[in-house]
Amino acid sequence: MTDSGPVHPWLVIRQDDNGNRYRVGRYATQDEAQKVADTLDAPGRERLYRVERVAPAS
Numbered sequence: 001m002t003d004s005g006p007v008h009p010w011l012v013i014r015q016d017d018n019g020n021r022y023r024v025g026r027y028a029t030q031d032e033a034q035k036v037a038d039t040l041d042a043p044g045r046e047r048l049y050r051v052e053r054v055a056p057a058s
Helices: 030-040
Strands: 010-015 021-027 048-053
Touching: 010 030, 021 030, 030 048
Parallel strands: none
Antiparallel strands: 010 021, 010 048
């Protein structure tokens, strides 16, 4: 983390059918995180992968 905020502000989050959420990884860009989420979110799987941005530190 730097004074201006996290170095890797984009998260890939896995959410299962029961609503449990798990952080899969942190990424520097939204595009990078989305590519990972798209790869993991294969058809027929019971999990949902989302991309979220970490809120900057106040």
